[in-house]
Amino acid sequence: MTGSRSSDAKPLRRRTLAVACALLVLCASPAGALKPGDRAPVFSAKALEGGASISLSQYRGKVVYLDFWASWCAPCAAALPALDALRQEFPEDQFRVLAVNVDRDPKLARQFLARRPVGYPSASDPEGDLPARFEVETMPTSFLIDRQGVIRHVHRGFVRDDVDDLRRRIQQLVAEGR
Amino acid sequence: MRSPLRGAAGLILLAVVATATGCQSVRPWERGALARSDMAWDPDPLEATLRSHVYFSKEASLPGGGGAGGGCGCN
Numbered sequence: 106m107t108g109s110r111s112s113d114a115k116p117l118r119r120r121t122l123a124v125a126c127a128l129l130v131l132c133a134s135p136a137g138a139l140k141p142g143d144r145a146p147v148f149s150a151k152a153l154e155g156g157a158s159i160s161l162s163q164y165r166g167k168v169v170y171l172d173f174w175a176s177w178c179a180p181c182a183a184a185l186p187a188l189d190a191l192r193q194e195f196p197e198d199q200f201r202v203l204a205v206n207v208d209r210d211p212k213l214a215r216q217f218l219a220r221r222p223v224g225y226p227s228a229s230d231p232e233g234d235l236p237a238r239f240e241v242e243t244m245p246t247s248f249l250i251d252r253q254g255v256i257r258h259v260h261r262g263f264v265r266d267d268v269d270d271l272r273r274r275i276q277q278l279v280a281e282g283r
Numbered sequence: 284m285r286s287p288l289r290g291a292a293g294l295i296l297l298a299v300v301a302t303a304t305g306c307q308s309v310r311p312w313e314r315g316a317l318a319r320s321d322m323a324w325d326p327d328p329l330e331a332t333l334r335s336h337v338y339f340s341k342e343a344s345l346p347g348g349g350g351a352g353g354g355c356g357c358n
Contacts, residue, residue, distance in 0.1 A: 173312065175312065175315060177314070177315045177318040177319070178318065207312040208315060209315055233310065233312045236310070236311070236312040237310070241310075241311055241312060242311060243311050244311045244312060244314070246311075
């Protein structure tokens with residue numbers, strides 16, 4: 106009696122463990138951020154300042170620097186004027202900067218931009234759908250996207266010294282299409 | 284024969300695993316509230332330094348204030 110109970114119990118325990126492991130694997134959040142070589146997800150989102158929505162596809166054929174930012178993120182605040190200056194170094198028909206603001210309250214982002222205006226558009230995504238789709242791992246994260254819509258560089262965080270490296274990468278991508 | 288205890292243990296294990304997968308970390312773009320200055324351990328670094336200096340000077344205690352001194356406040 107005892108022997109038959111233990112022999113029944115073993116496969117049961119193994120089965121339970123197998124089901125538990127399968128549940129863990131199935132329910133775990135997906136890992137692995139977008140990387141260079143991946144196609145940038147196409148999106149359309151509300152403009153932060155109102156008006157027409159902003160979509161990535163309207164920039165097809167240009168090199169795009171897509172920046173995820175928030176008003177509460179200190180490195181983002183440092184990146185905004187630097188990106189605005191970088192944007193002005195290249196012709197508009199070759200290179201564009203596009204931002205996605207992820208503030209829960211878009212009013213805070215608008216107040217931030219009123220104090221530190223930039224010349225490029227921001228989409229507003231208070232629900233965080235876009236950073237989830239782009240698998241943003243830190244704030245700020247930016248994606249340098251080529252004319253075909255392929256991510257060529259992922260930039261995580263921002264310090265002023267990053268600008269030279271970004272400029273070189275943008276120059277390289279802009280030159281590719283000529 | 285299947286033991287009811289083992290069955291219950293299996294069910295509990297499954298329930299624990301299923302609920303554990305519901306634990307979620309705060310995503311990077313959801314940290315607006317955590318970034319507020321009143322959420323910081325020391326919202327004002329200058330004030331924290333001054334308070335710390337006064338504390339270890341008055342108390343003459345180590346490692347409370349993290350510095351050496353005999354209570355004169357001159358170090």
